[in-house]
Amino acid sequence: MKILIIEDEVDLRETIKESLLKEQYVVETASDYATAFEKVSIYDYDCILLDIMLPNGNGLDLLEELKRTGKSENVIIISAKNSLDDKVKGLALGADDYLTKPFHIAELTARIKAVLRRKNFKGKDCIEEANLILDIQERTLLVNHQNVHLNKKEFDILNYFLSNKNRLITKTALAEYVWGDHIDQADNFDFIYYQIKNLRKKLEEANAQISIETVYGIGYKLTEK
Incomplete structure (x- = not known):
């Protein structure tokens, strides 16, 4: 946020x-x-x-x-x-x-x-999607009712994707949302790639029924499997 x-x-x-x-x-x-x-x-x-x-x-x-x-x-x-x-x-x-x-x-x-x-979140404290429950107040993620540990940036990225399901998210928009105006100091978007890579790995290991797809040259899109 x-x-x-x-x-x-x-x-x-x-x-x-x-x-x-x-x-x-x-x-x-x-x-x-x-x-x-x-x-x-x-x-x-x-x-x-x-x-x-x-x-x-x-x-x-x-x-x-x-x-x-x-x-x-x-x-x-x-x-x-x-x-x-x-x-x-x-x-x-x-x-x-x-x-x-x-x-x-x-x-x-x-x-x-x-x-x-x-x-x-339409007045709710949680986002529920497929077999995920993201608790915004407690900053926790449950997949199949099992806790999945996310660092701060991974949580913020997933929150942004879940709030914009099926929408194309550009790398610039994602960086501005998660890192704020400090993004102006970055030379490239490699740090986004590594955060996305780690988040994908955690979601796959937990058998999450969503995927973060790469739209080459533009950004990413979250879809349900």
Whole structure:
């Protein structure tokens, strides 16, 4: 799961980031309007935490852009402004939730998980496909009710494939989703190949009834056997 924190207050931004990293999320940040606009224009996120008061811009204007591109339903507004008008406008623009500062990180995390369940898993904590059960909250995989150990990246890759079954996933899209904007520092996609190779081996050894097919020169596709 990839989350973008749009917040100009350094201490709060870093506190939220560290907390979400501990929850095994891929986390990116933006501290001003221009950076945030660039990120949401280029990348897709499972959840966006959006402050209203930003340097060089207003978060509600950014929310209008997200609504125009169909990306506003996964936004949680985090703001020091406890204004009813701002709440009404934010929710009308498609924001999923509105949290007033100061707040407890535990409450924010709970709201993020609720957004992710509604957006990606139809309110459920697990994805069930063929003879697999992927538990998103516990980050576990069961195949034929037997636990299969996955490292963090393998879990995130499988989660992404299961959420996009039968869709062609390009190497670039997969890398951006699992590694975030740090992917810009990579020279090639060899690291994806090795993670996919290890994941395939574990799935085959567990007799999983799915396969990750290579579409040469483009990427991968998950299909049921």
